[in-house]
Amino acid sequence: MTQNASFELQGQTVHGSFMTAAHVVATTAQGRTLRLSMAAERVLEMKGYNAHTAYANGTCSGRGDFDLYYRGTIGCDEIEMKMGYQELSLTTKQWRIRVQALDVFDRLAGPKHRLDIKLHLRVPEASLGYHPHGLIGQSYDGDDVAVSGKMDVYTPHGPEMTTTALAEGAIEGVAADYRVASKFDTAFRFSRFGAKVAPGGAADRPRDVSKLTGNKTRAGAASLTGGAGAE
DSSP, rough: OOOEEEEEETTEEEEEEEEEEEEEEEOOOSEEEEEEETTTTTOEETTTSSOOOEEEEETTTTEEEEETTTEEEEEEEEEEHHHHHSEEEEEEEEEEEEEEEEEEEEEEEEEEEEEEEEEEOEEEEOGOOSSHHHHHHHGGSSSSEEEEEOOOOOOOOOEEEOOOOOTTTTTTSOOOGGOOOOOOOOOOOOOOOTTOOOSSSGGOOOOOOOOSSSEETTTTBSSOOOOTTTO
């Protein structure tokens, strides 16, 4: 989930947005369903310290609800979750997801905290049963081509500005195609959650990068195309 926010950036007033909540749905090897939520605003004040620590809560079907606090560890079958000072680490057989709660610096209005998310693939890319989509998906689509879409232009000490870029040119479809109805819903235009992988089928192939209009760059190389999607 993202929320609108206003903040100062190098002398410029920016009206933009931050990611403020992350929700995970996963199916374990034993068939249980894990649902986990972490919200940037749900932080716990540490007694005796001028600081806060992150907090998450979830459910593991058949095992009930759980809360995850600082230094806490819990598992849902083979999926392991650990909470650090301000960072949640969730590890599955294929992925490690890290969600970090941070302050919104030089905040003017909107949420006080934000979330940063990092993903790490723990298995060879070729072993993935199906390929993810979107900005994250382009890192695991079987090639070494990066696609840069529309980006907002920030000017140090410039005028007030409002962000508008929604990754046009770097994602299949448009941003609205990736919206879900509720925090644990997995249905959207390009969803492959629970997909039945058939050889040569849609879920068995990475996205078609040739259809994207963004600026394409090979790893360690200069631009391949000057697509209009890059600013």
